[in-house]
Amino acid sequence: MSAATTRGVPAPLLGMLLFVSSELMFFGALFGAYFTLRARTAPWPPAGTPDLHAGLAAFFTLFLVASSATQHAAVTAARRGDRRATARLLAATIALGSLFLAGQGYEYASLAEDGFRVGSNVFATLFFTMTGFHGLHVFGGLCALLLVLAKARRGDLPAAHHGPIEAVSVYWHFVDVVWLFLFSLLYLLP
8 A cells, every 4th residue: 555545644643642642741730730739829829929911911812823723724725735825824823923922021021020030929930830831832833833834835745745734733723722721820810
């Protein structure tokens, strides 16, 4: 049986699904630590915790959510063999993800000006750990998107072999969903 007629999950996609499973456990542990420390700390958030800028975070969240839409559209374009649209949509995803990351950096700087740092209290430690690791995952996703964009521009993502872009897409959507949980937990429900 030739590779073209083989059925099943493409190797890059299978690898990414296994990796995302491990990352799900990692973020699950962070959420577990949050809920454990929250249950043992009264009041919550502890005294000295400034009000987080939920409106600003929501604004930058829109960029990340929009990036999921452009990423999905990029995969759709890759499946139909539209190289130009794939590249254009991947570039849009990268731009939107970069804007989200810049917003997170701006928020960190603003919080630092208010004297809120990783060692300020237990909430600060959890906030910066959880959002910081998420930011690192976004950065990693942007690097992967850049690699796929380079492949798309070279024409190395034919419609029949779109496993790499689908793998990166699974990762990107995972990062977006994790952020929605983090945003809800840290900004809307403290």
